[in-house]
């Protein structure tokens with residue numbers, strides 16, 4: 715069988731979560747310190763480790779079949795690739811920001827201004843749509859420093875917590891796009907490669923579905939089963955197993971971690987005992 719070639723960021727913000735998702739999908743893949751191509755031990759897949767900027771082109775050219783990259787990078791590069799799956803990590807936004815001390819009357823502020831960014835295409839697109847004529851100054855990193863050193867009047871860059879903006883005395887005034895990590899693919903993969911990609915997506919979805927979910931087991935008097943069940947929506951309905959002790963049952967279900975502390979008091983009040991909460995690795999429907 716042919717291998718599916720996947721492009722992954724060598725190091726940086728996407729690398730760790732990309733590798734974790736692949737490993738939790740049961741695929742034995744490691745990145746060596748200098749080995750930039752690596753074959754999975756137990757899945758027909760081969761990884762190419764690259765800088766994130768090069769991933770859209772590598773996939774569009776067919777050197778890799780798929781890749782994991784920020785949606786921002788995919789949009790900026792504008793290559794012929796499709797999103798096979800949104801991955802939910804590396805969430806951020808691309809925003810326009812100006813010095814904190816300046817008044818902001820609206821997007822027209824940017825008319826005639828100089829804006830520093832690493833994302834000139836996305837920015838130009840926004841400016842055109844809003845009939846703004848501004849000068850774009852391309853800079854490949856440390857964009858937030860530009861206004862402070864007199865290189866530009868404003869910036870267009872990645873924002874997540876906003877703390878880099880605050881540290882550089884800037885304020886976010888327009889959010890242009892929201893981004894997250896995406897699995898991109900070359901359109902028109904061979905049937906054989908598409909099959910491997912489908913299996914990869916199936917596994918990733920099983921892993922992600924279980925995130926933030928716990929398996930809960932508890933004992934309850936039989937007459938309380940209905941009441942306890944109403945507190946545990948579960949996957950379909952909770953599993954109920956009779957205990958050796960007459961009149962008691964064990965109930966099993968799935969619960970969202972966020973709901974857990976709220977539900978636990980109600981469960982105890984309803985008569986549940988011996989409550990066990992255990993992690994779930996994968997969920998397959």
Ligand SMILES: Nc1ncnc2c1ncn2[C@@H]1O[C@H](COP(=O)(O)OP(=O)(O)OP(=O)(O)O)[C@@H](O)[C@H]1O
Pocket residue numbers: 723724725726727728764765766767783784785786787804805806872873874875893894895
């Ligand atoms: N602060 C952040 N919070 C969340 N996601 C982020 C943040 N900064 C960047 N990202 C996302 O992670 C991607 C990779 O960011 P990173 O800083 O590793 O890129 P890079 O420095 O261009 O890396 P490379 O060396 O591979 O070119 C970005 O394109 C963006 O999608």
Ligand SMILES: O=P(O)(O)OC[C@H]1O[C@H](OP(=O)(O)OP(=O)(O)O)[C@H](O)[C@@H]1O
Pocket residue numbers: 727855856858871872873874875876877878879
């Ligand atoms: O809103 P925040 O949470 O502060 O995040 C935004 C910052 O994060 C990224 O930089 P990163 O920390 O990856 O540094 P780098 O660009 O120098 O790699 C991005 O380029 C912004 O500068």
Ligand SMILES: [Mg+2]
Pocket residue numbers: 765766767
């Ligand atoms: Mg990069």
